[in-house]
Amino acid sequence: MNSRLIFALLAMLLLGAARLGAQTVTLTGTVTDSTGAPLPGATVTLLRAKDSVLTSFGASNAAGTFLLRRAPAGEYRLIVSLMGYEQAAQPLRIAGTEGTLALPPIALLSRAVTLDAVTIEAEQTPILIRKDTVEYNAGSFATQPNAVVEDLLKKLPGVEVATDGSIKAQGEDVRRVLVDGKEFFGTDPKIATRNLPADAINKVQIFDERSEAARFTGVDDGEREKTINLTLKDDKKQGVFGNATGGYGTSNRFTFKGNVNRFAPKVKISALGMLNNTNQQGFTFEDYFNFMGGQGMGGGRGGIIRIDGSNNATGLPLGSGLGNGFVTTGSGGLNLSYDLSKKTEFNASYFFSGVGRTLDQYTYREQFTGERSFITQDTSAQYSAAYNHRFNSTLRYKADSLQRLTLRTRLGWNDSYSESSASRISLTPENQIQSGNDRSTDQDGTRMDGELSLNYQLRLGKAGRNLGVEALASGQLSRQHSGLSSINRLFPPQGTPLLDTLLQDQSQRASQIAYGGELTYMEPLGSNLYLQGSYAHRNYTDESDQEVYDLLPERRFNAGLSNQYLRGFTYDRGGLRLIFSGSKANFQANLDGQRALLRGDLISLGDTIRQTFSYLLPGMEYTYRFANTKSLSTEYETQVTEPSVQQLSPAVDNRDPLNVYAGNPELRPEYAHTLSTRLMLYDPFTFMSFFAMVRATYTQQSIVDAISVDSLLRQIRTPVNTDEAWRLTAFASFSTPVKPLKLRMSLNTNLSYNRGIAFVNQRQNTADRVTASGELRLENRNKKLVDVSAAANLSYNTARYSENAEFNRSFLNQRYTADLMVKPASRWMLRSGLDWSIYGGETFGEAQSVPLLTAGISRYLMKNRLAVELSAFDLLNQNQGISRSADLTYVEEVRTVTLARYALLTLSYSLSGFGNSGGPPGGPRMMMRMNGG
Numbered sequence: 001m002n003s004r005l006i007f008a009l010l011a012m013l014l015l016g017a018a019r020l021g022a023q024t025v026t027l028t029g030t031v032t033d034s035t036g037a038p039l040p041g042a043t044v045t046l047l048r049a050k051d052s053v054l055t056s057f058g059a060s061n062a063a064g065t066f067l068l069r070r071a072p073a074g075e076y077r078l079i080v081s082l083m084g085y086e087q088a089a090q091p092l093r094i095a096g097t098e099g100t101l102a103l104p105p106i107a108l109l110s111r112a113v114t115l116d117a118v119t120i121e122a123e124q125t126p127i128l129i130r131k132d133t134v135e136y137n138a139g140s141f142a143t144q145p146n147a148v149v150e151d152l153l154k155k156l157p158g159v160e161v162a163t164d165g166s167i168k169a170q171g172e173d174v175r176r177v178l179v180d181g182k183e184f185f186g187t188d189p190k191i192a193t194r195n196l197p198a199d200a201i202n203k204v205q206i207f208d209e210r211s212e213a214a215r216f217t218g219v220d221d222g223e224r225e226k227t228i229n230l231t232l233k234d235d236k237k238q239g240v241f242g243n244a245t246g247g248y249g250t251s252n253r254f255t256f257k258g259n260v261n262r263f264a265p266k267v268k269i270s271a272l273g274m275l276n277n278t279n280q281q282g283f284t285f286e287d288y289f290n291f292m293g294g295q296g297m298g299g300g301r302g303g304i305i306r307i308d309g310s311n312n313a314t315g316l317p318l319g320s321g322l323g324n325g326f327v328t329t330g331s332g333g334l335n336l337s338y339d340l341s342k343k344t345e346f347n348a349s350y351f352f353s354g355v356g357r358t359l360d361q362y363t364y365r366e367q368f369t370g371e372r373s374f375i376t377q378d379t380s381a382q383y384s385a386a387y388n389h390r391f392n393s394t395l396r397y398k399a400d401s402l403q404r405l406t407l408r409t410r411l412g413w414n415d416s417y418s419e420s421s422a423s424r425i426s427l428t429p430e431n432q433i434q435s436g437n438d439r440s441t442d443q444d445g446t447r448m449d450g451e452l453s454l455n456y457q458l459r460l461g462k463a464g465r466n467l468g469v470e471a472l473a474s475g476q477l478s479r480q481h482s483g484l485s486s487i488n489r490l491f492p493p494q495g496t497p498l499l500d501t502l503l504q505d506q507s508q509r510a511s512q513i514a515y516g517g518e519l520t521y522m523e524p525l526g527s528n529l530y531l532q533g534s535y536a537h538r539n540y541t542d543e544s545d546q547e548v549y550d551l552l553p554e555r556r557f558n559a560g561l562s563n564q565y566l567r568g569f570t571y572d573r574g575g576l577r578l579i580f581s582g583s584k585a586n587f588q589a590n591l592d593g594q595r596a597l598l599r600g601d602l603i604s605l606g607d608t609i610r611q612t613f614s615y616l617l618p619g620m621e622y623t624y625r626f627a628n629t630k631s632l633s634t635e636y637e638t639q640v641t642e643p644s645v646q647q648l649s650p651a652v653d654n655r656d657p658l659n660v661y662a663g664n665p666e667l668r669p670e671y672a673h674t675l676s677t678r679l680m681l682y683d684p685f686t687f688m689s690f691f692a693m694v695r696a697t698y699t700q701q702s703i704v705d706a707i708s709v710d711s712l713l714r715q716i717r718t719p720v721n722t723d724e725a726w727r728l729t730a731f732a733s734f735s736t737p738v739k740p741l742k743l744r745m746s747l748n749t750n751l752s753y754n755r756g757i758a759f760v761n762q763r764q765n766t767a768d769r770v771t772a773s774g775e776l777r778l779e780n781r782n783k784k785l786v787d788v789s790a791a792a793n794l795s796y797n798t799a800r801y802s803e804n805a806e807f808n809r810s811f812l813n814q815r816y817t818a819d820l821m822v823k824p825a826s827r828w829m830l831r832s833g834l835d836w837s838i839y840g841g842e843t844f845g846e847a848q849s850v851p852l853l854t855a856g857i858s859r860y861l862m863k864n865r866l867a868v869e870l871s872a873f874d875l876l877n878q879n880q881g882i883s884r885s886a887d888l889t890y891v892e893e894v895r896t897v898t899l900a901r902y903a904l905l906t907l908s909y910s911l912s913g914f915g916n917s918g919g920p921p922g923g924p925r926m927m928m929r930m931n932g933g
Contacts, residue, residue, distance in 0.1 A: 024069075024070035024071055024072050024073075025070075025071050025072075025073070025094050025095075025099060025100070025101050026067065026068065026069050026070065026071070026099070026100045026101070027046070027056075027067070027068040027071055027078075027094075027100075027101050027103060028065065028066070028067055028068075028100060028101070028102050028103065029044075029065070029066055029102065029103035029104070029105070029106060030060075030063075030064045030065050030066075030105045030106070031044070031060045031064045031065075031066065031080055031082070031105075031106050031108065032064055032105055032106070032107050032108070033085070033107065033108060033109075033110070034107055034108075034109055034110065036105075036107075037064075038060070038062075038063050038064025038065075039060060039064050039082055039085070039108060040060055040061060040062045040063075040064060041059060041060060041082065042059065042060040042064075042066070042080055042081065042082040042085075042108065043057075043059055043080070043081045043082065043127060043128060044057070044058045044059065044060065044066045044068065044078070044079070044080050045057050045058075045078075045079045045126050045127065045140075046068055046071055046076050046077075046078055046079075046092070047076060047077045047078075047079065047126065047140060048074065048075070048076060049074075049075040049076055049077055049091065050075065054126040054127075054140045054141060055071060055072075055076065055782075056068040056069065056070070056071050057126065057127060057157070069739055070739065070742070071094055072094070073094050073095055074093075074094055075091070075092075075093055076091070076092045076093070076094065077089055077090070077091055077092065078090050078091075078092045078103070079126075080106050080108065081128065082108055084110065084111060085108035085109060085110055085111060086108060086109045086110075086111055087108075088106055088107075088108055088109075090106075126140035126141070127140075127157070133205050133206065133207040134158065134205070134206045134207070135203055135204070135205045135206075136156050136203065136204040136205075136206075137202075137203060138152055138198070138201040138202060138203060138204055139202075141155040141156060142155070142783075142784055143155065143198045143199075144823075144829060144858075144860075145860050145864035145865070145867060145910065146197070146243055146245075146864075146865075146867050146908045146909075146910050147197070147198040147199070148193065148194055148195065148196060148197060148198055149192060149193040149194075149195075149196045149197075149198055149201060149230060150165060150190075150193040150194050151198055152198040152201060152204070153167060153193060153204070153228075155783060156204060157687040157737075157744075157781075158206075158682070158687045158689065158735075159206070160735065160746060161193075163817075165189075165190040165193065165194060166189075166190075167189060167193065167228070168733070169206045169226055169228065172226045172680060172691055173226060174189055174206075174226045174227065174228055175189070175225045175226055175227065176189065176209065176225060176226075176227045176228070177189040177192040177193060177227070177228045177229075177230065178227065178228070178229045178230065179192060179196070179229075179230050179232070179268070180229075180230070180231055180232055180237070180268070181229055182268070182337045182345075182347060183337070183347050183349075183394065184196075184270070184335055184349075185270075185272075185333055185335045185349045185351060189228070191272075191333075192230065195259045195270075195272045196230065196259070196261070197241060197242070197243055197910065199910075200232055200233060200236040200241055200261075201230050201231070201232065201233070202231050202232060202233040202234070202236075203229075203230075203231040204228060204229075204230060204231075205228070205229040205230075205231065206226070206227070206228055207227060207229070208224040208225070208226060208227070209224065209225045209226075209227040210224065211225075212406075213457070213468065216404055216457050216459075216466075219464055219466075219522065219530055219579065219581050232263065236263065237263055237264075237265065238263060238264050238265060239262075239263065240260065240261065240262050240263075240911070241260075241261055241263075241911060242258065242259045242260035242261050242910075242911045243258065243259065243908060243909060243910045243911060244257070244258035244259075244908070244909050244911065245257045245258065245906055245907070245908040245909075246906065246907055247869075247904045247905055247906030247907065248904070248905060249902055249903045249904035249905060250902045250903045250904075251902045252277075253277060253278050253902045253904055254275075254276060254277060254278075255274075255275075255276035255277075255278050255280065255904065255906065256273075256274060256275045256276065257273070257274040257275075257276070258272070258273060258274075259271065259272035259273075260272075260911065266338065266339045267336070267337070267338050267339075268335075268336070268337040268338075269334070269335070269336055270334070270335040271332075271333070271334050271335075272331075272332065272333055273330075273331065273332035273333075274329075274330065274331055274332070275328075275329070275330040276328070276329060276330075277326070277327070277328040277329075278873075278899070278902070278904070279324075279325075279326070279327045279329075279898075279899050280329065324359070324881035324896040324898045325357050325358055325359040325360070325881070325896055325897070325898055325899075326357070326358040326359075326898070326899055327355060327356070327357045327358075327899075328355070328356045328357075329353075329354065329355045329356075330352075330353070330354045330355075331351065331352060331353040331354070332351075332352050333349060333350055333351035333352060334349065334350050335347075335348075335349040336348045336349070343397060343398045343399065344395070344396070344397045344398075345395075345396050346393070346394070346395050346396075347393065347394045348391070348392065348393035348394075349391070349392050349393075350389070350390070350391050351389075351390045351391075352387070352388070352389055352390075353387070353388045353390075354385070354386065354387045354388070355384075355385070355386055356383075356384070356385045357382075357383070357384050357385075358381075358382070358383050359380075359381070359382045359383075359384070359896060360380070360381050360382075360896065360897040361378075361379070361380050361381075361382075361881075361894055361895065361896045361897075362377070362378070362379050362894070362895045362896075363376075363377070363378040363379075363380070363892065363893070363894045363895075364376075364377055364892065364893045364894075365378075365890050365891070365892040365893075366809075366890060366891050366892075367709075367715075367889060367890045368760065368765070368801065368807045368889050368890065369707075369709045369760045369761060369889075372428075372429070373429060373807060374426055374427060374428055374429070374434070374709075374713050375426070375427045375428075375429070376424060376425070376426045376427075376713075377424065377425055377427070378422060378423070378424040379422065379423050379424075380420060380421070380422035380423075381420065381421050381422070382418060382419070382420035382421075383418065383419055383420070384416070384417065384418035384419075384420075385416070385417050385418070386414065386415065386416040386417070387414070387415045387416075388412070388413070388414045389411075389412065389413040389414070390410075390411070390412050391409075391410070391411040391412070392408075392409070392410050393408070393409045394406065394407070394408050395407040395408075401459070402458060402459040403456075403457070403458050403459075404456070404457045405454070405455070405456050405457075406454070406455045406456075407452075407453075407454050407455075408451075408452070408453045408454075408455075409450070409451070409452050410449075410450065410451040410452075411449075411450045412447075412448070412449045412450070413446075413447070413448050414445075414446065414447040414448075415444075415445070415446050416443075416444065416445050416446075416447075417442075417443070417444045417445075418441075418442070418443050418444075419440075419441070419442040419443075420440065420441050420442075421438075421439070421440040422438075422439055422440075423436070423437070423438045423439075424436060424437055424439075424658065426658065426713035433491055434490075434491055434711075434713040435488070435489065435490050435491065435658055435713050435714060436488075436489045437486055437487060437488040437489065437656075437657060437658055438486070438487045439484070439485065439486035439487070439656065439657070440484075440485045440486075441482055441483065441484050441485075442482065442483050443480065443481070443482035443483075444480070444481055444482075445478065445479060445480035445481070446478065446479050447476070447477070447478040447479075448476070448477045448478070449474070449475065449476040449477075450474065450475055450476075451472070451473070451474040452472065452473050452474070453470065453471070453472040453473075454470065454471045454472070455468070455469070455470045456468070456469045456470075457469075462524060463524065464522060464523075464524035464530055465522065465523055465524055466521075466522050467519075467520070467521050467522075468518075468519070468520040468521075468522075469517070469518075469519055469520075470517060470518045470519075471515075471516075471517045472514075472515065472516055472517070473514065473515040473516075474512075474513075474514045474515075475511075475512065475513050475514070476510075476511065476512040477510075477511045478508075478509070478510045478511070479507075479508070479509050480507065480508045480509075481505075481506070481507045481508075482505075482506045482507075483504070483505055483506070484502065484503070484504045484505075484506065484654075485502070485503050486501070486502040486503075486657050487499070487500075487501050487502075488500040488501075488502065488657050488658065490714075492711070493711070500657075501552065502552075502654075502657055503550070503551040503552045504548055504549065504550055504551060504558070504561075504654075505548070505549045505551060505555070506546070506547070506548050506549075506561075507546070507547050508544065508545070508546045508547075509544070509545045510542070510543065510544045510545070511542070511543050512540065512541065512542045512543075513540075513541045514538065514539065514540045514541070515538075515539055516536065516537050516538035516539060517536070517537055518534065518535070518536040518537075519534065519535050519536075520532060520533070520534045521533050521534075522579075528580055528581050528582050529578075529579070529580050530578075530579040530580075530581065531576065531577070531578055531579070532576070532577040532578075532579060533574075533575075533576055533577075534573075534574065534575055534576075534577070534592075535572075535573070535574040536572070536573045536574070537570075537571070537572050537573075538569075538570065538571055538573075539568075539569075539570045540567075540568065540569040540570070541566075541567070541568050542566070542567040542568075542569075543565070543566050543567075544563070544564070544565045544566075544567075544649055544651075545563075545564045545565075546561075546562055546563050546564070546649075546651050547562050548561040548562045559604070560652070561651065561652050561654060562604060562651070563602070563604050563649060563650065563651035564602075564603040564604045565600065565601070565602055565603065565604075565648070565649045565650075565651065566600065566601040566603060567598075567599070567600045567601075567648055568597070568598070568599045568600075569596065569597070569598050569599075569642050570596065570597045571594055571595065571596035571597070572594070572595055572596075573592055573593065573594040573595075573617075574592065574593060575590055575591055575592030575593060575617070576590065576591060577589070577590035578590070584624060584625050584626070585622070585623065585624045585625075586621075586622070586623045586624075587621070587622050587623075588619075588620065588621045588622075589619070589620045590618070590619045590620070591616065591617070591618050591619075592616070592617040592618075592619075593614075593615070593616055593617070594613075594614070594615045594617055594640060595612070595613070595614045595615075596612070596613045596614075596615075596640070596642070596669070597610075597611075597612055597613075598610075598611040598612075598613070598642060598643075598669075599611075600648055600665055602650065602665065607665075609648075609665050609666075611668065613640070613668070613669055615638075615640055615671060617638045617639075617640070618636070618638060619635075619636060619637045619638060620634075620635070620636045621633070621634070621635040621636075621637075622634050622635075629680070629681075629682035629683070630680065630681050630682065631678075631679075631680050632677075632678070632679050632680075633677070633678045634675075634676070634677045634678075635674075635675070635676050635677075636673070636674070636675050636676075637673075637674050638671070638672065638673050638674075639671075639672045639674070640669050640670070640671055640672075641669055641670045641672070642669045643667040643668075643669065643703065643719070646663060647663050647664065647667055647703065647719045648663050648664065648665050648667055649663040649665075650662060650663050650664070650665055651663065657714075658713070658714050658715065659714075659715045659717070660714075660715065660716045660717070661716075661717045661718075662716065662717070662718050663718070663719065664718050664719050664720060667703060667719060667720070667721060668701050668721050669701065670699050670700070670701050670702055670703055670721075671699070671700045671701055672697055672698070672699040672700075673697065673698045673699075674695060674696070674697045674698075675695070675696050676693065676694065676695035676696070677693070677694050677695075678691075678692070678693045679691070679692045679693075686736070686737065687735075687736070687737055688735065688736040688737070689733070689734070689735045689736075690732075690733070690734050690735075691731075691732070691733045692730075692731065692732040692733075693729075693730065693731045693732075694728075694729070694730045695728070695729050695730075696726075696727070696728045697726070697727045697728075698724065698725075698726055699724065699725040699726075699727075700723075700724060701721045701722075702721065702722045702723075702724065702725035702756070702757075703719050703720070703721060703722075704719065704720065704722055704725075704756060704757065704758060704759070705717045705718065705719055705720075706718050706719070706720045706759035706760075706762075707758075707759065707760045707761070707889060708760075708761055708762075709760065709761060720759060722756070722757040722759075723757065724757070725754075725755065725756045725757070726753070726754070726755040726756075727752075727753070727754050727755075728751075728752070728753040728754075729750075729751065729752050729753075730749075730750070730751040730752075731748075731749070731750050731751075732748070732749045733746065733747070733748045733749075734746065734747045734748075735747075737781060738778075742780060742781050742782060743778050743779065743780055743781060744778070744779050744780075744781055745776070745777070745778050746775075746776075746777045747774070747775070747776055747777075748774065748775045748777075749772075749773070749774045749775075750771070750772070750773045750774075751770075751771070751772050752769075752770065752771040752772075753768070753769070753770050754767075754768070754769045754770075755767070755768050755769075756769075758889045760889055763803070764803075765801055765802055765803045765889075766801070766802040766803075767799060767800070767801050767802075767889070768799070768800045768801075769797075769798070769799045769800075769886055769887075770796075770797070770798050770799075771795065771796070771797050772795070772796045773793065773794060773795035773796070774793070774794055775791055775792065775793040775794075776791065776792050777789065777790070777791040778790050778791070783821075784823075785822070785823050786820075786821070786822050786823070787819075787820070787821040788818075788819070788820045788821070789817075789818070789819050790816075790817065790818040790819075791815075791816070791817045791818075792814075792815075792816050793814070793815040793816075793817075794812065794813075794814055795812070795813045795814075795815075796810070796811075796812050796813075797810060797811050797812075797813075797884070797885075797886055798810035798811075798886075799886040799891065809886060809891045811839075811840045811884060812840040813837070813838070813839050813840060813884070814837070814838040814840075815835070815836065815837045815838070816834070816835075816836045816838075817833070817834060817835050817836070818833065818834045819831075819832070819833045819834075820832045820833070827859060827860040827861070827864075828857070828858065828859060828860075829857070829858040829859075829860075830856070830857055830858075831854075831855065831856040831857070831858070831871070832853075832854065832855045832856075833852075833853070833854040833855075834851070834852070834853055834854075835851075835852040835854075836849070836850070836851045836852070837849070837850045837851075837852075837882070838850075839882055839884060848882055850878055850879065850880055850882065851876055851878050852873075852874050852876075852878065852879055853874065853875040853876050854871065854872065854873050854874070854875065855871065855872050855875060856869055856870065856871030856872070857869065857870055857871075864910075865909060865910045866907065866908070866909050866910075867907070867908040867909075868905075868906075868907055869905070869906045869907075869908070870903070870904075870905050871903065871904050871906070872901070872902075872903045872904075873901065873902055873903075873904070874899075874900050874901045874902070875901060876901075877900050877901040878900070879898055879899065879900040879901075880895060880896065880897070880898055880900075881894070881895065881896030881897075881898045882894070882895055882896075883896075
């Protein structure tokens with residue numbers, strides 16, 4: 001099936017959904033005050049009478065008139081609301097004819113007027129705009145029984161939820177999700193949206209949260225974080241609710257997931273857990289980062305984790321569906337929010353994550369070595385298991401209106417184990433084998449870490465004058481043990497092939513202690529103008545002790561590969577910041593000075609390193625808000641990044657004997673300049689949004705790996721500083737309803753340009769890499785009976801090299817998706833999905849096509865408390881993991897054997913300790929008779 005046929009199928013799906021409606025009517029009217037003067041900006045909503053579900057939405061213009069397009073025939077309630085005025089509502093019947101229906105003028109009474117002629121029974125407007133907050137009434141957006149908050153968010157105009165669970169609101173990424181204004185399992189939004197039941201939510205509030213310092217001092221520092229606050233229904237604020245899901249299927253696939261919540265006015269306790277072997281995500285990216293020892297891929301390599309769409313080179317099950325390999329995941333946690341008093345609140349969470357993964361991979365890499373290239377082919381099999389415990393707590397104490405104290409703690413524990421076997425050959429472009437090896441490793445490790453911070457803020461009488469003090473300390477302790485067995489084969493151009501056998505026992509212990517503090521003082525200079533002074537001190541101490549023993553012909557200590565290393569990094573930083581905080585504009589300019597001392601003691605070599613660095617760090621930020629939902633900002637910042645312990649340590653990592661890594665004690669810190677501009681436009685009445693960002697980074701003393709390749713294609717990698725590196729990224733997102741077709745369209749584009757310098761065999765090569773991608777997504781707006789969406793994504797990658805143009809490479813990846821959900825009857829649900837990835841063959845030989853087709857049918861029982869679902873995944877049995885990437889010195893393709901076709905039968909049950917859970921959505925209703933209406 002080619003791409004034209006795919007587009008045709010997607011278009012048929014969407015147009016079919018667009019034609020589902022019958023004859024429609026356009027409603028017009030005028031909103032006035034009690035004197036007859038027009039009222040602009042009033043919210044006008046049309047709700048279905050039987051279930052209060054939103055049908056149409058609009059706002060009055062400068063003349064007070066409004067227009068609601070394409071309302072089907074039926075019984076409705078028309079609701080008009082405006083801040084400062086009493087809400088008005090009236091029943092409305094639309095006949096089955098096309099045309100325009102003009103409504104009588106609707107008069108709103110000021111809230112100072114006594115409403116003698118109004119009968120209130122409590123009805124809620126589906127959408128309200130309250131200054132900088134967009135508020136949705138959850139009951140007006142119908143979801144299926146046993147739905148979670150993520151399902152509710154997908155129904156809200158102006159909100160987009162990706163397949164991996166990430167959320168965009170008003171065109172921007174949502175960073176935090178709160179429950180009744182409080183943290184829920186830390187800062188990962190998906191834990192709340194994928195576990196809390198949708199029927200527990202009363203309101204969904206979306207706003208730009210200011211920083212904690214700005215909220216306390218009243219001085220806007222320009223920092224914003226897109227935030228969603230979920231307010232609970234009144235009956236859910238005290239009692240027990242939750243849900244549980246369990247399923248079993250073919251090939252012994254299983255899934256279990258559940259949560260329970262016990263809420264009271266002062267105490268909220270939530271527990272959740274899951275276990276499955278269907279490659280479903282059971283943990284956050286932070287958890288996996290801890291699994292890997294906090295340093296990416298492999299020990300001491302400074303590797304980069306690449307994530308390309310739904311498939312990635314690491315095989316992480318980070319998506320919401322079929323990931324790479326065969327993965328069993330489990331997680332569980334507890335969250336506690338406790339208001340100790342009016343002045344003190346406490347929040348704590350414990351989270352456990354575990355993963356077991358079997359991974360069989362084939363890797364093809366073309367490596368460039370200056371004047372020539374060579375190819376490596378690597379086949380590997382790996383099993384790994386990791387268990388991570390994470391505890392976070394926050395204690396906030398407000399002594400009075402002038403003082404606030406915040407104590408935060410974080411504790412973590414990680415255990416990991418892996419065993420692998422691999423076979424690699426290295427070939428010339430003429431397919432002549434130069435080297436090869438067969439290797440096996442087993443590794444286990446433990447890592448503990450903790451962090452403590454104490455923040456005190458004090459207002460000093462005069463508005464804007466305040467003092468801030470922060471102290472922090474952290475520690476980390478890790479242990480790692482590994483065994484290595486490798487048989488290396490070398491094939492010289494002339495002479496006899498060489499055979500080398502390596503058998504080693506390696507152990508590494510590392511620790512880090514860090515502490516520091518910061519003092520800030522702000523003084524008002526005049527109207528909206530402030531001067532802030534700051535001083536910070538940080539001290540880091542890292543110690544690493546690596547011991548290597550050769551086991552052939554007998555166990556003996558290998559002093560050349562062993563190393564004991566002590567690193568210290570200390571800096572003092574002080575500066576001034578000028579802040580202008582206006583009603584529409586915010587401006588900041590700062591100049592900091594930083595002096596740092598880097599010291600290293602190579603204990604095993606008897607050598608010492610001392611380096612001192614002094615930097616001026618200027619910065620600037622300007623934000624102008626045309627309105628609450630329209631802004632333009634520009635920011636310039638500078639940053640210093642010191643080398644890591646692994647990069648500085650001269651210890652040799654030979655776990656892959658044909659690809660050895662050694663650190664460089666002479667490395668200097670990177671110094672980066674970043675200039676970025678962001679534009680955000682959002683119309684809360686039409687739900688049209690546009691978001692654009694451009695960011696450029698120039699890095700001096702950039703750290704890259706210099707590669708030395710010998711005639712037998714053995715490699716040694718060492719980090720070095722280069723003259724410069726450039727990175728340019730641009731992103732734009734546009735989303736709007738297409739009212740004539742009853743669709744919603746979103747268009748996203750990304751552009752990334754990287755220029756870096758690579759050193760291969762002491763020869764400098766400049767590499768320019770460009771990635772450009774675009775995605776078009778269409779979905780229907782009326783999702784009551786049919787929910788259909790389709791998307792097309794194209795990604796083009798190219799790499800260009802200054803030394804050898806024949807090494808230039810490019811490739812195009814395509815991805816097409818379609819999802820369909822149909823509700824043929826009140827207790828039945830049908831689902832189907834298509835995810836088709838096409839990988840171009842420009843660089844990697846022939847093109848690869850991976851079509852994934854899923855389907856499911858659900859039946860709801862016991863007043864919708866129980867759901868039975870039969871689902872099938874990868875019906876065509878085509879799933880495989882494919883990842884392609886380009887780096888400074890190579891292009892690479894990784895293929896992974898992964899979970900394919902299976903079927904699953906699941907049962908889901910909704911638990912509630914409250915009385916009324918089976919009624920219509922929307923909760924209490926209000927009837928209002930309007931004068932003159």
